[in-house]
Amino acid sequence: MSANENKNQNGPILVTGAAGQLGAVGRNVVGLLLDRGLAVRAMVRREDERAAALRSAGAEVVVGDLLEPADVYRVANGCQRVYFGMSVSPGYLEASVTMAAVTREVGVNALVNMSQMTVSQMSIQNTTPSRQQRQHWLSEQALAWSGLPVVTIRPTVFLEGFFLPLVGPTVRDRSRIELPFGQGKTNPVSTADVAQVVATVLADPAAHLGRVYELTGPRSQDMQAVAREFSDALNREVTYSDIPPEDWERALKRVRLPEHLTHHLMTMAELNRAGRYDRMADAVERVTGRKATSVREFVSLHANEFGGRRS
Numbered sequence: 001m002s003a004n005e006n007k008n009q010n011g012p013i014l015v016t017g018a019a020g021q022l023g024a025v026g027r028n029v030v031g032l033l034l035d036r037g038l039a040v041r042a043m044v045r046r047e048d049e050r051a052a053a054l055r056s057a058g059a060e061v062v063v064g065d066l067l068e069p070a071d072v073y074r075v076a077n078g079c080q081r082v083y084f085g086m087s088v089s090p091g092y093l094e095a096s097v098t099m100a101a102v103t104r105e106v107g108v109n110a111l112v113n114m115s116q117m118t119v120s121q122m123s124i125q126n127t128t129p130s131r132q133q134r135q136h137w138l139s140e141q142a143l144a145w146s147g148l149p150v151v152t153i154r155p156t157v158f159l160e161g162f163f164l165p166l167v168g169p170t171v172r173d174r175s176r177i178e179l180p181f182g183q184g185k186t187n188p189v190s191t192a193d194v195a196q197v198v199a200t201v202l203a204d205p206a207a208h209l210g211r212v213y214e215l216t217g218p219r220s221q222d223m224q225a226v227a228r229e230f231s232d233a234l235n236r237e238v239t240y241s242d243i244p245p246e247d248w249e250r251a252l253k254r255v256r257l258p259e260h261l262t263h264h265l266m267t268m269a270e271l272n273r274a275g276r277y278d279r280m281a282d283a284v285e286r287v288t289g290r291k292a293t294s295v296r297e298f299v300s301l302h303a304n305e306f307g308g309r310r311s
């Protein structure tokens, strides 16, 4: 089916969380779908310059609150394909169950649900202290009970949404990655790749329904090896400093991160130290046909934000 036929038969594709705050998966998905000639309804929380940019790129921009059922009904009505994702926040489970109730009511062909890779190791007897991770685990179950045509996206830690904001400043200021990750290995994924997977699924969901896609980068390695990829990309020595978790928590509180997010990040660090982020999955390449972005490639692309490359 051509893109135009798709556009006419299925209505616009709804993308929630489209303004983008940290990882900005939704914003990237909007761009990729528009590039494919598909009609997109981009849901944002407020009118601002990000909403204006989405509109001028060609999206139909709708304003609403994912915690307000009537708003969710208004934005989802007329859409048969939906990407659901929003910021790490205490109301996540409520928002995803609201989306499930609404999409059952309006009837959709595909609901692509953003989750987290940690869920794949969770069970009733083995959850984690992060309320965010527990909410993703419960959301996945609620969506399974809903009978909706769901596609589950489980990325590991984001390069854009974690490494760029949280180690960018120290790499810029003192060429050091300062994290309480111990000797644990990690394999971060680029949200540009995550968005490519989501857009590929939304463009033609039939073959993906019911599937769970786990997404990592191309290499699981300890933080010393990650620092070497930074060094190669920036042509200057970047080192890893394994800081005490309490120091990191103090630093997160100093920049006034919300309590829910701080607690989630502290859990991520604890799981990293325990080797739980030592994962390797190939769904980026399987779904998109392209290799996942490496740390070195990512840092090269964002060299200025990490303090620049030495010539």
Ligand SMILES: NC(=O)c1ccc[n+]([C@@H]2O[C@H](COP(=O)([O-])OP(=O)(O)OC[C@H]3O[C@@H](n4cnc5c(N)ncnc54)[C@H](OP(=O)(O)O)[C@@H]3O)[C@@H](O)[C@H]2O)c1
Binding pocket: 016, 017, 018, 019, 020, 021, 022, 023, 024, 025, 026, 044, 045, 046, 064, 065, 066, 067, 085, 086, 087, 088, 089, 114, 115, 116, 117, 132, 154, 155, 156, 157, 158, 159, 161, 162, 191
């Ligand atoms: N960061 C990571 O390392 C990582 C790893 C794996 C999975 N994930 C998952 O990825 C998701 C986050 O994706 P992301 O980083 O692409 O998101 P993001 O950039 O933080 O953007 C999410 C958007 O959701 C909007 N939003 C928040 N609450 C809303 C509400 N009540 N109603 C309407 N819109 C609302 C925000 O709007 P405003 O900007 O206007 O506030 C924001 O633009 C979460 O599910 C997280 O668990 C993250």
